[in-house]
Amino acid sequence: MIRAACAVFGLLTLLAPVARRPDVDPVTFALACRAGQADQYRNKQISGGGVSFHGAINERVADGSSRTSLVVTLGAADPDGKLTVIKAWDDFVAAERARTTLVVALSGPHLPAPAGTGPVAVDFSGVYDGQVRTIMRVPQAADATVPDTGPCPGERPRQGDSKVSFYCAPLLTGATATLKQ
Numbered sequence: 001m002i003r004a005a006c007a008v009f010g011l012l013t014l015l016a017p018v019a020r021r022p023d024v025d026p027v028t029f030a031l032a033c034r035a036g037q038a039d040q041y042r043n044k045q046i047s048g049g050g051v052s053f054h055g056a057i058n059e060r061v062a063d064g065s066s067r068t069s070l071v072v073t074l075g076a077a078d079p080d081g082k083l084t085v086i087k088a089w090d091d092f093v094a095a096e097r098a099r100t101t102l103v104v105a106l107s108g109p110h111l112p113a114p115a116g117t118g119p120v121a122v123d124f125s126g127v128y129d130g131q132v133r134t135i136m137r138v139p140q141a142a143d144a145t146v147p148d149t150g151p152c153p154g155e156r157p158r159q160g161d162s163k164v165s166f167y168c169a170p171l172l173t174g175a176t177a178t179l180k181q
Contacts, residue, residue, distance in 0.1 A: 023047035027074050029128065030102045031081050033170040038128065046104065046172055047125035050074045052179075053092045053138070056113035068113045069106060070177060071135055071169065072122050076100040089119060096141035099148060099167075105133035108175035121180040126172025137165040 026048035029041050050072035059069035075083040076095035083102065086092050095101045106126055114120040134151040137144075142165060152168035 023125065026050065026104055027083055027102065030074055030104055030170065031077060034077070034102070038170060039130070041128050042130050044128060045125060046128055048074070049121065049123045050104070051087060051119045052114050052122050053089065053119050054135075055117065059107060067109060068111045070111055070114075070122065070124075071103050071105050072124055074102045074104065077102040087119060092119070093138060093140045096137050097144040097146070099144060099146040103135060103169045105135065105169045105171045106175035106177055107133075107171055107173050108177070111175060111177050112179050114179055122177050123180065124172070124175055124177040126175030128170055129173050131171040131173060132168050133171040134166050135169045137167065139164075141165065
C-alpha cells in the first residue's frame with residue numbers, strides 16, 4: 001500500500017507543471033546594478049522592453065567571429081531612482097549629458113540589427129551572469145558638466161579616445177530581442 005501511494009505521488013510530481021520563477025523587471029535590475037547590488041540577480045532571467053538608440057553594435061566573440069549586440073535604454077533615472085521613459089533622440093542626448101541614462105547591454109547569437117537610424121523599441125530577455133560591458137556615450141553628450149563613471153573595471157579606451165566618455169552597463173547573455181518598428 002505504501003509503495004502504491006509513493007508511486008502515485010511520484011507520478012503526480014512528474015506530471016505537475018513546474019513552478020517557474022517570474023522574470024526580473026529590467027529597471028529594478030539596472031537600478032540595483034547602479035547601486036552595486038547586482039549579485040542578487042546573478043543567473044536570473046531579466047525581461048522587459050526599452051529603446052535602442054545606439055543601433056547595432058559589432059561584438060567580437062572569443063573564436064574571432066563577430067555578431068550583433070544591442071544596448072537598450074530603459075529610461076533616465078534620477079538619483080532617487082525615479083524613472084523617466086525616453087523615446088525621442090533629444091531626450092536621450094539630454095539624459096546622456098546628465099549621466100542619468102539607465103541601460104542594459106544584450107549579447108546573444110541571433111540578435112536582430114535595427115535598420116536605419118533613430119530609436120527603435122525593443123522587447124528583450126536575457127540572463128545576468130555577472131558580466132558587464134563598457135558603453136560609449138553619444139558624442140553630443142561630450143560637453144556634460146557631470147563626471148562620468150568611466151569604463152568597466154579592467155577595461156580602458158583605445159589610444160586616442162581620451163575625449164570620448166564611457167560608462168559601465170550590466171550585460172545580459174543568451175539574450176533574445178524583438179524589434180518593434
